[in-house]
Amino acid sequence: MLHLLNGPQTMGNGRAFWACACLVLLAALIYPVFADPYDVGNFAYFLIWVFMALGLCLMWGYGGMLSFGQTFFFGIGGYAYGVLSVDLGSAYGMALGNFALAVLLAGVAAAILGYLMIYGRIGGVFFGIVTLAVTLALAYFLGQTAGPEWAIGKARLNGFNGMQGMSPLSLPWFGGDIDLEETPLYYFVLVLLVGTYLALRMLVNARFGNVLVALREDPQRTELLGYDVRRFQFGAFVIGSMLAAVSGVLYTAWGQFITPASIGLPAAAMPIVWVAFSGRSDLTAVLVGTFVLLAAFQTLTIYSEQAALILMGVILIVTVMFVPHGCFVGLGRIAAWLPRRGRTVRRPSAEVG
Amino acid sequence: MSALLEIVGASKSFGGVFAVSDVDLSVQPGEMHCLIGPNGAGKSTLFKLVVGTYPPSAGRIVFRGSDITRAKPFARVGRGMSIKMQAPSVFKALPVRQNLHIALQDHVARHAIGAEEDRLLDILGLTDDADRPAGLLSHGQQQWLEIGMALALRPVLLLLDEPTAGLSPEETFRTGELVRRLNAEGMTMLIVEHDMAFVRQIATGVTVLHLGKVFARGSIDEIVADERVAEIYLGTPHGA
Amino acid sequence: MFADLFAYFYQFADVFAFLVLSAAGLAVIFGMMGIINMAHGEFIMCGAYATTFAYHAGLPLPLAQACGAIVAGVIGIILEAVLIRPFYSRPLDSLLITWGLSLVVTQGTLIVLGSSMPGIGTPSGGFHIGEYGFSTYRMILFAAALCVLGFIYLLFKRTRFGVHARATMQNAGMAQALGVRRNRIYALTFGVGAALAGLCGALYAPTMTLIPTMGATFIVESFVTVVVGGANVLLGTAPAAVALAITRTALNGLYGQVFGQIGLLLAVVLIIRVLPEGFSGWLAKRAS
Numbered sequence: 001m002l003h004l005l006n007g008p009q010t011m012g013n014g015r016a017f018w019a020c021a022c023l024v025l026l027a028a029l030i031y032p033v034f035a036d037p038y039d040v041g042n043f044a045y046f047l048i049w050v051f052m053a054l055g056l057c058l059m060w061g062y063g064g065m066l067s068f069g070q071t072f073f074f075g076i077g078g079y080a081y082g083v084l085s086v087d088l089g090s091a092y093g094m095a096l097g098n099f100a101l102a103v104l105l106a107g108v109a110a111a112i113l114g115y116l117m118i119y120g121r122i123g124g125v126f127f128g129i130v131t132l133a134v135t136l137a138l139a140y141f142l143g144q145t146a147g148p149e150w151a152i153g154k155a156r157l158n159g160f161n162g163m164q165g166m167s168p169l170s171l172p173w174f175g176g177d178i179d180l181e182e183t184p185l186y187y188f189v190l191v192l193l194v195g196t197y198l199a200l201r202m203l204v205n206a207r208f209g210n211v212l213v214a215l216r217e218d219p220q221r222t223e224l225l226g227y228d229v230r231r232f233q234f235g236a237f238v239i240g241s242m243l244a245a246v247s248g249v250l251y252t253a254w255g256q257f258i259t260p261a262s263i264g265l266p267a268a269a270m271p272i273v274w275v276a277f278s279g280r281s282d283l284t285a286v287l288v289g290t291f292v293l294l295a296a297f298q299t300l301t302i303y304s305e306q307a308a309l310i311l312m313g314v315i316l317i318v319t320v321m322f323v324p325h326g327c328f329v330g331l332g333r334i335a336a337w338l339p340r341r342g343r344t345v346r347r348p349s350a351e352v353g
Numbered sequence: 354m355s356a357l358l359e360i361v362g363a364s365k366s367f368g369g370v371f372a373v374s375d376v377d378l379s380v381q382p383g384e385m386h387c388l389i390g391p392n393g394a395g396k397s398t399l400f401k402l403v404v405g406t407y408p409p410s411a412g413r414i415v416f417r418g419s420d421i422t423r424a425k426p427f428a429r430v431g432r433g434m435s436i437k438m439q440a441p442s443v444f445k446a447l448p449v450r451q452n453l454h455i456a457l458q459d460h461v462a463r464h465a466i467g468a469e470e471d472r473l474l475d476i477l478g479l480t481d482d483a484d485r486p487a488g489l490l491s492h493g494q495q496q497w498l499e500i501g502m503a504l505a506l507r508p509v510l511l512l513l514d515e516p517t518a519g520l521s522p523e524e525t526f527r528t529g530e531l532v533r534r535l536n537a538e539g540m541t542m543l544i545v546e547h548d549m550a551f552v553r554q555i556a557t558g559v560t561v562l563h564l565g566k567v568f569a570r571g572s573i574d575e576i577v578a579d580e581r582v583a584e585i586y587l588g589t590p591h592g593a
Numbered sequence: 594m595f596a597d598l599f600a601y602f603y604q605f606a607d608v609f610a611f612l613v614l615s616a617a618g619l620a621v622i623f624g625m626m627g628i629i630n631m632a633h634g635e636f637i638m639c640g641a642y643a644t645t646f647a648y649h650a651g652l653p654l655p656l657a658q659a660c661g662a663i664v665a666g667v668i669g670i671i672l673e674a675v676l677i678r679p680f681y682s683r684p685l686d687s688l689l690i691t692w693g694l695s696l697v698v699t700q701g702t703l704i705v706l707g708s709s710m711p712g713i714g715t716p717s718g719g720f721h722i723g724e725y726g727f728s729t730y731r732m733i734l735f736a737a738a739l740c741v742l743g744f745i746y747l748l749f750k751r752t753r754f755g756v757h758a759r760a761t762m763q764n765a766g767m768a769q770a771l772g773v774r775r776n777r778i779y780a781l782t783f784g785v786g787a788a789l790a791g792l793c794g795a796l797y798a799p800t801m802t803l804i805p806t807m808g809a810t811f812i813v814e815s816f817v818t819v820v821v822g823g824a825n826v827l828l829g830t831a832p833a834a835v836a837l838a839i840t841r842t843a844l845n846g847l848y849g850q851v852f853g854q855i856g857l858l859l860a861v862v863l864i865i866r867v868l869p870e871g872f873s874g875w876l877a878k879r880a881s
């Protein structure tokens with residue numbers, strides 16, 4: 001299995017890459033020792049969003065399906081976690097159970113929507129607008145739920161003000177649950193993220209990923225190689241959407257609130273900006289790029305949220321116009337090219353007949 | 354004796370116009386069969402009925418004893434067909450080796466894939482280009498790569514739609530040699546072609562389509578000697 | 594009896610007008626250029642703001658509304674040349690660029706003009722049938738929607754520009770070889786689409802609060818109408834709007850606004866499962 005960590009679908013397959021990756025991970029692991037718990041909490045906040053970016057990367061970069069519905073599933077995950085934790089409580093490891101249930105619920109929603117779209121042969125730009133329409137409708141609907149009649153069990157949905165009062169994630173432990181906040185939450189998210197990243201690397205380099213990039217290039221040809229193209233698209237859509245729900249749950253647990261604003265516009269555009277800017281065709285680029293962009297966005301938001309959003313819009317326009325492959329994929333290619341330049345004599349171009 | 358592929362009374366109409374009308378055709382195991390005819394004869398439509406691009410308006414298609422008339426293309430491939438469409442459609446952004454890998458991965462044990470890729474690259478004369486994006490290959494090389502991908506599926510029936518389209522005479526000849534070698538090794542093939550030189554080179558059984566119907570059948574020598582066939586190719590005012 | 598029937602019709606007409614007016618600009622640009630203009634809502638906002646400025650500057654409402662449409666159209670032509678033209682052959686990229694534009698415009702307006710501005714106020718005329726009261730302005734909107742449909746039909750079927758535009762849509766290379774100037778056609782088409790979006794904003798400006806994010810109010814309806822209508826604007830938009838308006842009116846009446854919106858969306862997803870190419874694709878297939 002582990003050999004699948006490296007392969008044609010991922011950049012950074014050499015020793016140098018893995019050495020760097022280990023150093024970065026090490027730095028991330030010891031970071032809380034030197035930092036203020038509040039800052040550690042903020043750091044965890046950046047990591048939380050990366051899951052949905054990786055999910056979009058899988059669907060769009062590898063599978064060629066541009067979904068605008070990441071915040072739809074983010075919202076389903078977040079709200080579901082909120083409702084479950086208010087109604088079922090979070091003692092005895094139930095918090096993790098709620099986490100799993102919420103993600104599963106988003107998976108079911110993704111399966112229904114994905115089935116209707118993919119088996120209805122909706123593709124190209126229509127895939128984007130249908131997913132966006134569904135997303136905006138969910139945001140609109142949740143905005144209308146201010147009244148007391150909009151409650152699931154004890155959990156009030158609260159309209160535009162959003163849900164509050166759900167419990168944080170907690171790990172069952174001997175002698176009492178450990179609440180996951182600040183530093184413990186950071187480690188939890190970090191472990192989850194590293195696991196997700198490695199699992200996705202294996203997935204895209206395995207049979208599934210081979211078929212996914214093939215159908216991105218030419219769906220008809222892929223079908224003629226005997227693959228049921230729609231099953232693979234469906235699979236990628238469900239996995240990518242569930243990753244968005246993971247972000248949604250973690251976000252809700254982190255701040256113990258969620259509002260419809262994190263589903264509608266302009267929130268729905270953010271994953272697109274991160275992934276386009278980073279370079280949609282590679283998981284590592286998206287991981288790093290999303291983190292960098294979130295840090296920049298957060299820094300700027302302190303001064304002006306509008307300015308930060310304008311920057312995101314400008315970044316999207318400039319990236320698509322001038323760096324269509326994405327900035328971090330570009331950097332990765334340069335990095336891969338530099339050391340080779342010195343060592344190997346480039347073979348005269350092998351043009352044959 | 355049972356045919357590998359059997360087309361019975363197949364018809365296909367588009368908006369009331371029959372592109373293929375009541376065609377019977379069977380391909381025996383080990384046979385290499387060519388489907389020829391002038392432009393608009395219905396060759397490509399018939400081919401697409403066999404591939405499953407669209408279902409026939411009437412008639413049946415039986416492959417290895419089971420009815421596949423309404424099966425989707427990927428299901429037909431799963432039963433042992435392998436298809437090379439007319440326009441080369443390789444995965445242009447992916448390296449040549451990965452193109453083969455994607456075709457091979459369901460048909461060869463994982464540890465053997467590398468060796469099998471090398472073997473196919475050698476047969477196709479693409480060893481030096483293994484790591485280049487397939488889109489950078491010449492037109493002829495792309496055609497061969499696609500034949501290679503079709504072979505990688507370990508088919509019992511290979512379907513080729515105009516494998517020499519757009520090739521130079523030399524490339525056409527090399528393609529002919531490749532096809533003959535495959536047939537000599539036991540591969541059953543159905544080939545749509547309009548290049549008569551190529552059909553003569555591979556010297557097979559031939560079915561001539563004209564205006565959507567079977568016009569003549571026979572060995573290539575019989576067909577070449579048939580004046581009526583020459584007439585439809587050269588075009589006479591009111592047919593035979 | 595007649596009053597009841599008219600009340601139903603009035604509800605339907607209201608929804609129909611909203612769908613047609615909000616979708617027309619998006620549909621023209623998508624149908625003729627294959628581009629989804631994600632900044633569509635911002636063109637609507639632009640039309641509404643321009644109308645309001647002109648109205649407060651002393652123009653009578655109809656003239657102010659014309660101004661709104663024209664301003665949006667001119668801005669559209671300029672943006673087409675700067676941002677859209679390099680991406681004709683890459684519809685997904687043009688979609689992303691217009692989305693970026695939408696972000697910049699919405700947030701920029703928030704910074705420059707603040708979160709809201711004084712509106713116009715709905716023209717107050719009304720009439721009664723039986724015991725029901727109706728707003729005249731809503732009926733004007735319905736008439737305007739019919740006029741927009743007629744305008745699109747005449748423009749693309751009966752004028753030289755329309756013939757050239759449709760030829761370019763079918764086969765840009767061939768149209769160019771026949772002497773059609775593609776860039777000009779696309780610029781004008783985009784301008785017409787933007788102006789229709791602006792007109793939508795202009796017409797609805799008196800009925801709603803002016804906020805920089807008001808475009809989002811229209812965007813779902815415009816998207817679903819275009820998706821259900823399919824690629825051919827001339828064939829698809831009107832039947833799509835009729836079907837969706839009937840669905841929406843019925844659901845609104847039975848279950849209220851919120852479920853009207855959700856139900857509309859469900860209907861859309863089910864329709865595209867059955868008719869992936871929308872009404873126009875289906876009609877075209879039946880015709881052949």
